[in-house]
Amino acid sequence: MPVIDVQKDLDQRTITITAEFAAPVERVFGIYADPRQLEKVWGPPTHPATFVDHDLTPGSRITYYMTGPEGEKYGGYWDVVSVDAPHGFEVRDGFADADLNPVESMPSSTNSFRFEPIDGGTRATYVSSYPTAEALQQVLDMGVEEGARAAMGQIDDFLAA
Template identity: 70%
Template sequence: MPVIDVKPDLDNLTLTITAEFAAPVERVWQIYADPRQLEKVWGPPTFPATFVDHDLTPGGRVTYFMTGPEGEKYAGYWQITAVDEPTSFAFEDGFADEEFNPNPELPVSKNVYSFAATETGTRATYVSTYASAEGLQTVLDMGVVEGSTLAINQIDAFLA
């Protein structure tokens, strides 16, 4: 299982997930850079993702929806703020309506995904920062830890 640590920190308004993959940094990067690959691992297995727009450049926008077991759709977006290929990218991540307009009733997180080479492959560190403890608690209550862990743990099988 790639996920080796999960730390929600209400005091610092962060959720940090650490994972290790038996693949080089450049290969792990490709998953995030290619929307068709990202669809295979973004979202837990019972909520597969479909990426509609995917512009992984500073100022770019990524839009997607996850489809639940009963056919319900949950939309989201990333607003890309920084890219340092292949070692990191940063983005704001928010919930959206069917037309990918931001949902102001749900929290937006600032995220930094970083990838570092290790002796056995890549260590990925996913840090999400929220504007308030309430915002972080909202996504924790929605199951972000469980969903993210299930999603990230799919990456190993995809890389194999």
């Protein structure tokens, strides 16, 4: 399993996930830069993603939805804040409605994705920062940790294929 550590800090309003992948930094970053590749690993296996708009450049909005086992769709978006290819990027991440518009009543976060070379591959560090401890607790209660572990668990197999 690629996830090696998960730290939840309600005082700092963050969740930090560290994972290691058996591929170079450029290859791991490339998954996030290409919507067709990202669809293979974003979201847990039971809720595959479809990216509708994807342009990993600062100022752009990336939109997607995940489809559940019964066909239900859950929208999301990323507002791209910065990109430092292939070392990482930062986005504002939120929930979206059926038309992929932001749902302001749901929690949003600022997410930093960082990739660094390690012996034999890449260490990825994902830090999600929430505006309130309640917002962080809400997504934890929704299963964000379990979903992230399941999604990231698909990356090594995808890279090996």
